[in-house]
Amino acid sequence: MIIFTTNLGDIEIELNMDKAPVSSKNFLKYCQDGFYDGTIFHRVIKGFMIQGGGFTENMHEKPTRDSIANEANRGLKNVIGTIAMARTDAPHSATAQFFINLADNDFLDHTTTTNLGWGYAVFGKVTAGMEVVNKIAKVKTTSKLGHDDVPREAIIIEKVTIK
Numbered sequence: 001m002i003i004f005t006t007n008l009g010d011i012e013i014e015l016n017m018d019k020a021p022v023s024s025k026n027f028l029k030y031c032q033d034g035f036y037d038g039t040i041f042h043r044v045i046k047g048f049m050i051q052g053g054g055f056t057e058n059m060h061e062k063p064t065r066d067s068i069a070n071e072a073n074r075g076l077k078n079v080i081g082t083i084a085m086a087r088t089d090a091p092h093s094a095t096a097q098f099f100i101n102l103a104d105n106d107f108l109d110h111t112t113t114t115n116l117g118w119g120y121a122v123f124g125k126v127t128a129g130m131e132v133v134n135k136i137a138k139v140k141t142t143s144k145l146g147h148d149d150v151p152r153e154a155i156i157i158e159k160v161t162i163k
Contacts, residue, residue: 001163009132023123041155051099064095072110072119091118
């Protein structure tokens with residue numbers, strides 16, 4: 001169990017070590033290292049997802065470890081309240097960034113092992129604090145330093161607790 005304490009409240013996350021062991025262990029290691037402390041939810045798109053885990057409040061991107069294998073082909077679906085690895089267009093490029101689904105985003109699920117079909121690896125779900133996730137989803141956003149959909153008022157992950 002992971003608890004993100006944000007400036008809008010707590011979000012509790014349960015990892016799925018059985019179906020997404022690589023992503024779960026990677027995320028857990030970043031949590032154990034204190035990597036997410038002081039990072040922000042830097043991308044918020046109402047009705048889609050909230051993304052965090054890579055930038056500080058001044059939009060400085062934090063250095064990460066090497067990318068991990070994409071586990072989107074392991075059967076977990078991008079449905080409301082699940083947490084998944086964010087990545088670039090390259091299927092196996094996820095490092096530290098993650099997103100929480102605000103809708104059933106089946107178009108993000110694995111369909112084939114091509115670049116377009118790989119999908120985004122779900123590795124857990126929110127078990128408490130969806131009201132905080134939904135509060136984050138409703139904030140006003142802007143463009144900042146070349147990034148779109150950035151909350152006008154920073155949504156900060158103040159600390160991470162592992163239980």
